[in-house]
Amino acid sequence: MRRILVVDDEESTRDLLSLSLQSDGYEVLCAEDGFSAMEICANHPPEIVLSDIKMPGMDGIELLRRLKHLNKDIEVIMITGHGQMELAIQALQLEASDFINKPISDRALSVALRRAEQKIWMREKLREYTENLECMLKQATDEIRKRYDFEHHLVHTSMDGIIVNDREGNIILFSEGASRIYGYTREEAVCGLKVTSLYPEGEARRVKKLIYSQEYGGPGYLVNYETTARAKDGQLVPILLSAAILYEDGEEVGTVGYFKDLTEVKELQARLLEQTRLAAMGEAMAEVAHGIKNILYGMKLGAYMVEKGLIQGERDRLEKGWQMVRTNMERIARLSLEMLDYARGESRRREAISVNAVVSDVCQALEKRAQEEGIRLERELECDLPFIFGDSEAFHTCVLNLVTNAMEAFGEESVDKRVKVRTFVKSGRSLVVEVTDTGRGIAPEVQDRIFRPLFTTKGARGTGLGLAITQKIVQEMGGIVDFHTTVGRGTTFTLRFPLTKSE
Incomplete structure (x- = not known):
């Protein structure tokens, strides 16, 4: 009878799961929080832990970390609620065996437990096999054959793909897990397939190069490298690849690769990204509505003053009201244009941009305004700068936004008003x-x-869109925007664009 620990801060959930699991033949222990769970695991270690992901005090993610530190063989199934996909993905990355959603269905629970049981069974068999390996090596040919059959079974029942190829790229071992990922039968793979055909064009050469490099685990190894596999039907499958060079008598004889299908994880990440995008869109719409409401209120007040001025023949009130209407019309027009700029797709224009020419153009356009406001506008431009590449009009907007913001950074108390562009x-x-x-x-x-x-x-x-537009454009051009500020002393905004060898 396997022992299972249920961890949930809701008593009703613990009771319901306890009854269901006991009827399935499990010995069930319960804990109301992560700290109680750790104490139980130290004194009465379970083989499987079923834990809620959101709990007060110690949440399920932290409990998972501590359990794996205590005993990496404990199988942990996480219980997630609506909108917790990011936490579920994090749990899988921390080696949780599975996750199930609330409300918990009997079928989902059964599938998750079956997967955990399979992993425990395989680990127990592998441990048993390892402990008896020395004895098996001393037995006769029949025992050696049993060992081979067991190894073969372990390889081909692995949920992940395992592929071995020789130095020429011929596939000599192709597990059932690999068949599930790629769609080829074992016979199709071994009888004529080259390992290069399992990747998009050129990716196999890149993987081979990385195995010999220091980048992912050191020479001879490749650890947790995300790439793409090409299945039999031509579909591209995201995978997590680990690989190692095989040697015999000090000579390289082949390569073994371990492949984990990341399709489900990527789908979860895409769903999380879409949820985040929708939430951001809702927040932005609320901000837009608030801004437009304030503008309309100003226009309404101005129109009221115009109406009263016309009725009562008061020219001062009429002019003041019309000025309010015109100012707010300009605000809503500027907000609309900047919203269109921010919402536009990435520009496809890619042309050589003379940075100094754009900076000079912006400074000349703002020179008169700077003089009127008592601001010294300075330029320090390095000669013979290389070109950067992108949309020149968009880059002009970036520089204009930053210089305009800098000129508006002074208060009435400011004495030394200087703006410098380098x-x-x-x-x-x-x-x-x-x-x-x-x-x-x-x-x-x-x-x-x-x-x-x-x-x-x-x-x-x-309008609150100038810096957002600037950041978006700079990122589209492959650059970054950052700032450094000291209250009472000023601010520096910095745009950095990487230079390629051709530039």
């Missing part, structure tokens, strides 16, 4: 654009939100 190449690897101001700086409590769409510290003067 361009230079750093260490021969990246082209850098810096925009520095001596303004108020950015308050610590908002620094992690400045690139968030529709977040603004400018009140009615800002």
